[in-house]
Amino acid sequence: MTDRRRMYLGTEHGILALTGDQDRWEPERTMLEGVQVYKMVAPAGSGILYAHAKDGVHVSSDDGKSWDRVFPSDAFHIAVDPSNPQTLYVGTEPVHLYRTMDAGDSWEELESLAQQPESIRDKWWFPVYPHDSHVKTIYVDPRSGGRVYVGLEHGGILRTDDRGKSWEEVSDGIEYLDIHMVGGDPAQENVVYAATARGFYRSDDYGHDWILAEEGLDRDDFHAFAAQPGERTSLFLTATRGTPPAWVRPSGAEGAVFRSEDSGLTWQQLGGGLPEKLRRAPEFLAVDPRDEARLYVSASDHQERLPEGVQAGGEVWVTADRGTTWSQVYEVEQPVRILCVGLA
Amino acid sequence: MSMEARSSPHGTTSVAWRPPSDEELTWFPARGRLTTRPRPLEYTLTVQAFLYGVTHALESLRFPLYELRARLIDGQLYLASVPSGMAERDLETRMRSMRDSTLRFSRNIGAAWRREVRAEVAGYNDRMAAFPPTAAALPELAEELFTLKRLRANQWFASVRAVIAPFALLLEGIGESAPEDALAVFEDMRTLVIDQGTAAFDGAVQRVAECLVQAGSLDQPEDVEWLEYEEVQEALRSGGRYQATVVDRRAKAERDPGPPGPDRVGPLLPSDAPRMYLLREVLDLIAGELPARA
Numbered sequence: 001m002t003d004r005r006r007m008y009l010g011t012e013h014g015i016l017a018l019t020g021d022q023d024r025w026e027p028e029r030t031m032l033e034g035v036q037v038y039k040m041v042a043p044a045g046s047g048i049l050y051a052h053a054k055d056g057v058h059v060s061s062d063d064g065k066s067w068d069r070v071f072p073s074d075a076f077h078i079a080v081d082p083s084n085p086q087t088l089y090v091g092t093e094p095v096h097l098y099r100t101m102d103a104g105d106s107w108e109e110l111e112s113l114a115q116q117p118e119s120i121r122d123k124w125w126f127p128v129y130p131h132d133s134h135v136k137t138i139y140v141d142p143r144s145g146g147r148v149y150v151g152l153e154h155g156g157i158l159r160t161d162d163r164g165k166s167w168e169e170v171s172d173g174i175e176y177l178d179i180h181m182v183g184g185d186p187a188q189e190n191v192v193y194a195a196t197a198r199g200f201y202r203s204d205d206y207g208h209d210w211i212l213a214e215e216g217l218d219r220d221d222f223h224a225f226a227a228q229p230g231e232r233t234s235l236f237l238t239a240t241r242g243t244p245p246a247w248v249r250p251s252g253a254e255g256a257v258f259r260s261e262d263s264g265l266t267w268q269q270l271g272g273g274l275p276e277k278l279r280r281a282p283e284f285l286a287v288d289p290r291d292e293a294r295l296y297v298s299a300s301d302h303q304e305r306l307p308e309g310v311q312a313g314g315e316v317w318v319t320a321d322r323g324t325t326w327s328q329v330y331e332v333e334q335p336v337r338i339l340c341v342g343l344a
Numbered sequence: 345m346s347m348e349a350r351s352s353p354h355g356t357t358s359v360a361w362r363p364p365s366d367e368e369l370t371w372f373p374a375r376g377r378l379t380t381r382p383r384p385l386e387y388t389l390t391v392q393a394f395l396y397g398v399t400h401a402l403e404s405l406r407f408p409l410y411e412l413r414a415r416l417i418d419g420q421l422y423l424a425s426v427p428s429g430m431a432e433r434d435l436e437t438r439m440r441s442m443r444d445s446t447l448r449f450s451r452n453i454g455a456a457w458r459r460e461v462r463a464e465v466a467g468y469n470d471r472m473a474a475f476p477p478t479a480a481a482l483p484e485l486a487e488e489l490f491t492l493k494r495l496r497a498n499q500w501f502a503s504v505r506a507v508i509a510p511f512a513l514l515l516e517g518i519g520e521s522a523p524e525d526a527l528a529v530f531e532d533m534r535t536l537v538i539d540q541g542t543a544a545f546d547g548a549v550q551r552v553a554e555c556l557v558q559a560g561s562l563d564q565p566e567d568v569e570w571l572e573y574e575e576v577q578e579a580l581r582s583g584g585r586y587q588a589t590v591v592d593r594r595a596k597a598e599r600d601p602g603p604p605g606p607d608r609v610g611p612l613l614p615s616d617a618p619r620m621y622l623l624r625e626v627l628d629l630i631a632g633e634l635p636a637r638a
Contacts, residue, residue, distance in 0.1 A: 118490055122396075127404045128506075129464050129500045173360025175410060175430050176403065198430060209360035212430075220441065242406075246444035 005288065007316070008064075009298065009330075010037035010338030017064060018330065019344045022294070025330050031064040039078055041056050042342035044289045045124060046085035048103060048344075052078045053074045059104045070104025079138035083145050091135020095124055095152060099164065101267030107250075113150065120169050123177055124155035139182045143189050151179030157194060159207050170207030175199070178243075180222060181208075186229040186265060193235065193264060195222035197243050202264045214313055215231060216267035219256055224285040228292050235260040236295055236323060237267070238282040244302055252279035255299055259323045272325035273317075280315060284339040300335035359531070361429040363410055371415060371422035373605060375632025376386035377538070381419050381601065384593065385549070388573035391421065393493045393545075397500025402626070404501075405449075405509055406442040408435060408618040420605040423473070425619040435618050443518060447508040452525045452532060457533070461506040465536050468499040472544035476551060486580040489552060496545045499537055504626065507533045512625040521600075534632060552576065561586050570594055596634030 007018040007025060014033040024123035036054040043050075049060040057071035057078060071090055079202030081087035090098045092109075097110045124133035124153070135262040136153035146163045148221060149170075157179055171177055178197035188247040194201040200222045219239035228234045241254035255278030258267045269276070280299035288294035301312035314336030319326045374380065374391075382391055391414050399411040408431035413424050431438040449456045472495055476488050511526050513519050553568035561579040562568060568576060570590040579586055613620065 106428060121490075125400065127400070129498075129502075131494070131501070172362065175361055175363075208601075211358065211360055220437065242413075242441050242444050245448050246441060248447055249444055 004344035006063075006342050006344040007296065007330075008040050008042070008338065008340040008342070009314070009332060009336045010040055010051070010340075011314075011332065011334040011336065012036050013334065015040060015064070015338075016332065020329070022094055022318060023079060023317075023327055023329055029064075031060075031291055032067055036337075038045070038076070038337055040338050040340040041080050041088075042289075042340050043077060043080045043082075043085035043172060044342070048085050050078055050104075052076075052090065054294065057088070059102065059243065061103075068104070070100070071098065071107065076134040076139055077136055077142055077252045081140045081145055082142035087145075089138045089140065089148065091138055091150060093126075093134030094132040095121075095155070096300075097138075097164065101265055110160075112165060113144070113158065113160075113167050116158075116167065116169070120156075124152055126154055135183045136179055138190075139184060141184055141189065147206075149180040149182045149184075149192065152177070153180065153197075153324050154178045157182055157207055162272075170203075171210070172208060173203075173210035174201055181200060183225060183227055185233050186227055187233055191233075191263065193225060193227065195225050195237065197221050200237060200239075200264065213260075213264035214267070215265060216260075216269075217258055218269070219254070219258075223281070223283040226285055226287045226295065230261075232261060233263045234322070235264050236285060238297060240281050244281075247281065247302060252301070253275055253299075254278070255279035255280065255282040257282060257285075257297055257317075257323065257326075270319075270326070272319075272323070273328075274326045280313070282317075284336065286339050286341045288341060289343055291320070294320045295323060296317065296339055296341055297326075298336040298339040300337070303335065352618050363426050365414070365426075366415055367610075369413065369424035369426060369610050371417065371424045371609040373607065374414070374421040374423050376627060378421055378423075380421060381597075382416075382421055383569040383597075385569050385576065387416060387421065389493055389576075390496075390545070392573070393496040394500055395423075396497035396510050396554070397502075398504050398626070398630075399507060400497075401501045401504035402623075404445070404505055406431075406438060406445045407509070407623075408432070408438050408442070408621050409623070410619075412623070416549045417605055417609055419602045422472070422609060423606070424449070425617075425623055426609070426616075427619040432618055438618075441451075446510055446513055449506050450513050450521060453507060453514070453519070454523040454529050456506055456510075456532070457529045461502050462532070462536070465499055465502050465541075468495050468502075469536065469540050469544045471495055472541070472548045475548035476555070482555060482583075483581045485552065485555060486577040489577055489580065492545070492548055492552075493573070495544075496541070497604070499541050503537045504630070508626055508629045509622070512629060515625065516622065534609045538630075538632065552580075556580070556586075560582055562590065564585050 009016045013030040017028045019028045039135040040051040051058045052075040056069050058066045058067040075090045076093045077085050077091040079089045086100045086103045097113045098107050100107050133152050133155040137151035139149040141147040150158050154177050156177040158167045159170045160167045176198040181195040189212045192203045202213040203210045219241050221240045221243050223238045225237040237258045247253045257270045260267045278299050282297050282299040284298045286296040297317045303312040316330040316331045317326045318329045410426040410428040415422050553565035556562045566588040570593040
């Protein structure tokens with residue numbers, strides 16, 4: 001069994017692939033050179049890589065040596081059906097959702113999402129010009145391929161139980177509908193979590209009602225999380241103090257990583273090498289494909305939030321003991337837009 | 345190892361938060377930019393676009409409110425500030441976040457306006473002036489009307505977020521902009537949004553009304569003022585005659601304009617209630633009423 005991993009860092013100029021183990025990582029090659037990449041997915045054991053970039057969605061079946069552009073227009077988020085790596089969902093701005101079931105050869109739009117009544121679409125908006133909402137997160141429940149949650153930035157959460165034929169808005173309880181990530185509990189199908197720009201929420205009824213789950217959290221803008229099985233579900237969560245406009249302050253994003261050992265009821269900020277306030281924003285988190293005690297977090301500057309003349313950069317932190325100790329294993333002179341880890 | 349667990353004022357709620365109902369809120373009469381007794385289309389389109397823009401602007405700057413809501417009471421327009429559950433649970437953090445979030449504008453209102461916002465705000469006037477798209481069929485116009493509403497809302501959003509709210513903060517001593525520069529930006533914004541923007545928006549609505557006259561739904565373009573936004577959309581989608589509704593509503597309004605309403609409807613609200621933070625000042629600025637200290 002290999003201990004080697006491949007880490008993919010998305011940058012403004014392509015995907016930087018690194019290989020390494022825990023503490024030592026070496027650049028291997030740059031993929032999709034010159035392309036601004038936003039997200040990448042490497043379904044375990046499939047040999048397939050999906051990347052979505054400014055110019056569309058790209059797929060590789062040879063470890064990133066060659067890529068085909070399979071979705072030609074701007075995408076905002078992609079997610080693979082965990083039960084079938086050939087099935088990929090693509091969300092866009094303005095809000096539309098597409099699906100391929102053959103790794104990108106053919107696509108269908110799940111039209112009923114974009115055709116919601118105006119009373120629902122009225123909530124779909126974004127503070128940045130042109131003020132169109134986008135699909136920020138897609139969660140495909142591995143226990144039920146028909147159940148998919150879509151989170152909109154801004155606009156709330158919608159859920160389908162019938163593979164996208166019909167959708168129900170499920171945002172009750174979330175005060176500010178700036179959704180960053182939605183994900184399910186590995187042990188309880190009815191329990192879902194949502195990281196938003198103003199709070200971290202838990203739902204016990206498939207998203208119908210959301211309650212704040214913030215005991216121990218002292219940040220207010222939440223980005224990525226991972227839920228891991230156990231006697232009680234463990235959650236790892238990245239957060240910043242305030243949204244990007246606030247990161248112009250000298251202390252930057254004041255980022256932090258938190259862990260909950262009780263399905264989000266209580267939280268502890270993780271130290272063990274991680275600064276109490278990361279200046280760069282820890283927006284991405286990845287779980288090792290083979291060792292669930294190992295997690296990766298990337299933190300980045302936002303160029304527009306830095307003083308003139310200061311170059312934005314990014315850094316990667318790794319823990320091998322479920323967040324107890326951390327080490328910074330890589331730094332890059334570009335913001336890291338994505339973080340994805342697979343087997344080398 | 346973990347850092348010490350901290351208690352959070354946010355904590356864990358046991359039930360899902362829901363915004364208060366109309367009956368729980370404190371309502372005050374609208375004035376300034378908003379008509380006291382709006383006709384149906386003004387209430388359901390113009391006022392709603394205004395509220396959408398102002399609400400999103402203040403929310404995005406983390407002012408401690410959930411939304412600005414409107415209601416007609418005996419035909420008179422009232423507004424209420426809806427409290428934010430999150431802000432009221434931890435007001436100190438919210439106010440700190442508000443100061444951080446407004447920095448990009450309040451540090452230098454003029455620079456932010458000229459660099460980031462002015463072109464966007466002016467662009468909405470161009471788009472409203474070109475509304476409706478000449479190629480749009482009537483049913484498509486129904487959807488385009490949503491776009492028009494959003495254009496005007498976004499114009500309010502951009503100008504309240506970048507100019508009016510930071511200006512109100514500056515008058516409170518929060519921010520670093522030069523007052524004379526802020527005042528010049530405010531005047532520029534007023535010309536673009538309140539003078540030109542209002543004319544461009546009204547002109548766009550007038551052209552939609554002319555389409556309804558041509559289609560036979562109305563007799564005169566000005567009759568459209570007596571229809572609600574959704575009725576205008578339905579008329580565009582499905583045709584049909586709406587003149588009887590217009591005549592009925594107009595006659596009722598002329599017959600019974602209604603007495604002036606009270607200065608407050610609902611429970612007494614302390615003047616320092618978090619939800620009201622700088623709200624009257626923001627609305628006054630939108631109305632063009634500069635405080636004496638400006």
